[in-house]
Amino acid sequence: LRSGVEQLGNMIAEAACVVPFTGAGISTECGIPDFRSPGGLWTRNRPIAFDEFVASADARAEAWRRRFAMEATFAAARPGRGHRALASLYKAGKTPAIITQNIDNLHQVSGFRADDVIELHGNTTYARCIGCGHAYDLLWVKQRFEEAGSAPDCTICDEPVKTATISFGQAMPEDAMRRATELAQHCDLFLAVGSSLVVWPAAGFPLMAKNCGAKLVIINNESTEQDDVADLVIRHDIGETLGPFVGN
Numbered sequence: 001l002r003s004g005v006e007q008l009g010n011m012i013a014e015a016a017c018v019v020p021f022t023g024a025g026i027s028t029e030c031g032i033p034d035f036r037s038p039g040g041l042w043t044r045n046r047p048i049a050f051d052e053f054v055a056s057a058d059a060r061a062e063a064w065r066r067r068f069a070m071e072a073t074f075a076a077a078r079p080g081r082g083h084r085a086l087a088s089l090y091k092a093g094k095t096p097a098i099i100t101q102n103i104d105n106l107h108q109v110s111g112f113r114a115d116d117v118i119e120l121h122g123n124t125t126y127a128r129c130i131g132c133g134h135a136y137d138l139l140w141v142k143q144r145f146e147e148a149g150s151a152p153d154c155t156i157c158d159e160p161v162k163t164a165t166i167s168f169g170q171a172m173p174e175d176a177m178r179r180a181t182e183l184a185q186h187c188d189l190f191l192a193v194g195s196s197l198v199v200w201p202a203a204g205f206p207l208m209a210k211n212c213g214a215k216l217v218i219i220n221n222e223s224t225e226q227d228d229v230a231d232l233v234i235r236h237d238i239g240e241t242l243g244p245f246v247g248n
């Protein structure tokens, strides 16, 4: 690990523009389970696809029940060493913005301006109407859900209200995809942190950065399909790996 951290430190020092790209693995030390590890969310529940959510009131109710069951976990989570190390790069001016697949809002809490967190899969800490996009507080949804026993619809356009996340089968957010593409194409160091790199199109960004001339570093405790093309692979715990960069 020490030599990996040293190499990473040198690569960061040499780079003018470092773009981090994060997945659920950066938040496991904050108490939020990832999808695919043992004990991960998918080992418990099959995800509800967007079409099912739209078509079925039962699916909507189930999606909201699952979300409310996670509320204490999300509410208690605080940024970990990985989040804080990346926020340090941002404060130091090395990192213009961060690309994340995470929906937990922890990069914003760690010090990134909301505008500089490019959320490919949305955010679970608030809700949106799937028709007009109007934003709702989760507490508002919870109160309506408890009163009516079913998931609420938008007060403006009557379409279903869903967490502001991107489900399987749902269109990717265009603006986030465009900004992530620009960052991947123009950085000189791309850090893929805590992602199994199997969810597409998100998993295309590390390859895109590499193909455009950036160095690619993968930090993950299990192997990924892109390890072969990376300039440095640190197959270790994220908190321990990035801990030395907190506050630098």
Ligand code: NAD
Pocket: 022, 023, 024, 025, 026, 027, 028, 029, 032, 033, 034, 035, 036, 037, 040, 041, 101, 102, 103, 104, 105, 121, 194, 195, 196, 197, 198, 199, 219, 220, 221, 222, 236, 237, 238, 239
């Ligand atoms: P993933 O679950 O597929 O992969 C996470 C990876 O991180 C795994 O390879 C795992 O071995 C590794 N990992 C876990 N803890 C680690 C640690 N402490 N140190 C080093 N590595 C660690 O997650 P993904 O690639 O982000 O993709 C799947 C989707 O999961 C995304 O779409 C995201 O929206 C969603 N998701 C997000 C959260 C969150 O916001 N925190 C939580 C669960 C799922």
